[in-house]
Amino acid sequence: MSKAAEYNRLVSAVNHSSPPKVNKWLEGANRWLFPPVCSLCGSPGEGGRDLCRGCAGDLPLVEVACLRCGAPLPMAGVCGRYQRRPPAFDRAVAVCHYQPPLDALIKRLKFNGDLHLARLLGELLADRLSGELSTVPEAIVPVPLHSRRLRERGFNQALELARPIARRLRLALDWRHVVRHRATDPQSDLPAKLRSRNIRGAFAVQPGFSAQSVAIVDDVMTTGHTANELAATLRRAGVADISVWVCARAVFGR
Numbered sequence: 001m002s003k004a005a006e007y008n009r010l011v012s013a014v015n016h017s018s019p020p021k022v023n024k025w026l027e028g029a030n031r032w033l034f035p036p037v038c039s040l041c042g043s044p045g046e047g048g049r050d051l052c053r054g055c056a057g058d059l060p061l062v063e064v065a066c067l068r069c070g071a072p073l074p075m076a077g078v079c080g081r082y083q084r085r086p087p088a089f090d091r092a093v094a095v096c097h098y099q100p101p102l103d104a105l106i107k108r109l110k111f112n113g114d115l116h117l118a119r120l121l122g123e124l125l126a127d128r129l130s131g132e133l134s135t136v137p138e139a140i141v142p143v144p145l146h147s148r149r150l151r152e153r154g155f156n157q158a159l160e161l162a163r164p165i166a167r168r169l170r171l172a173l174d175w176r177h178v179v180r181h182r183a184t185d186p187q188s189d190l191p192a193k194l195r196s197r198n199i200r201g202a203f204a205v206q207p208g209f210s211a212q213s214v215a216i217v218d219d220v221m222t223t224g225h226t227a228n229e230l231a232a233t234l235r236r237a238g239v240a241d242i243s244v245w246v247c248a249r250a251v252f253g254r
């Protein structure tokens, strides 16, 4: 079975109601049968989305961020985090702080398998990007999961977030050529100084990957070690320009 077929089989097994490839007609019918309901409070959704106006206003949006790494800043500029050694990526965009109520949505997506939330969160990311996309990448690369984790979880949340972004921004989505070939401990279980070592050498780019500019998509960025390692791997494979797009930026230690 091909990787694509295997992945779709896994996702369908977990969530029968939301197969990843739903055509427009089905989508319209689905919206008619099941009008949007706010994922946070249960009120009617706004603008065809599962989010009401009030809850949308409560999202902890990142207003001002480091131009290089996307870390929230009190004023415009570049933070000191990467001053000594620049990151392997060129720029990073985070939509929200990893704070209530957004953190709950990400946890429900990841740990409860609420895949419809990937669509909402991906669209929020696409909203932000469509206003400030300085360079248009040739391909979106979701941070891959190791096959063992994929089997446990049944889906890759980064890929599910990337799908609506790719659709909205009309970008190619490449999740076949970049793999996590080494199983790693969850970064969230580790202290900051061990995260870099944990993730080192975890990713590989398969033959046939040709994009020169890439946007890495993930749900949350904390210390940035995962995005940095994947970016370094892509860089070694010849990618010239690398953006990182995440739903939320977490502050380490919170």
Ligand SMILES: [Zn+2]
Pocket: 038, 039, 040, 041, 042, 043, 051, 052, 053, 054, 055, 056
């Ligand atoms: Zn609401």
Ligand SMILES: [Zn+2]
Pocket: 066, 067, 068, 069, 070, 071, 078, 079, 080, 081, 082
């Ligand atoms: Zn920074």
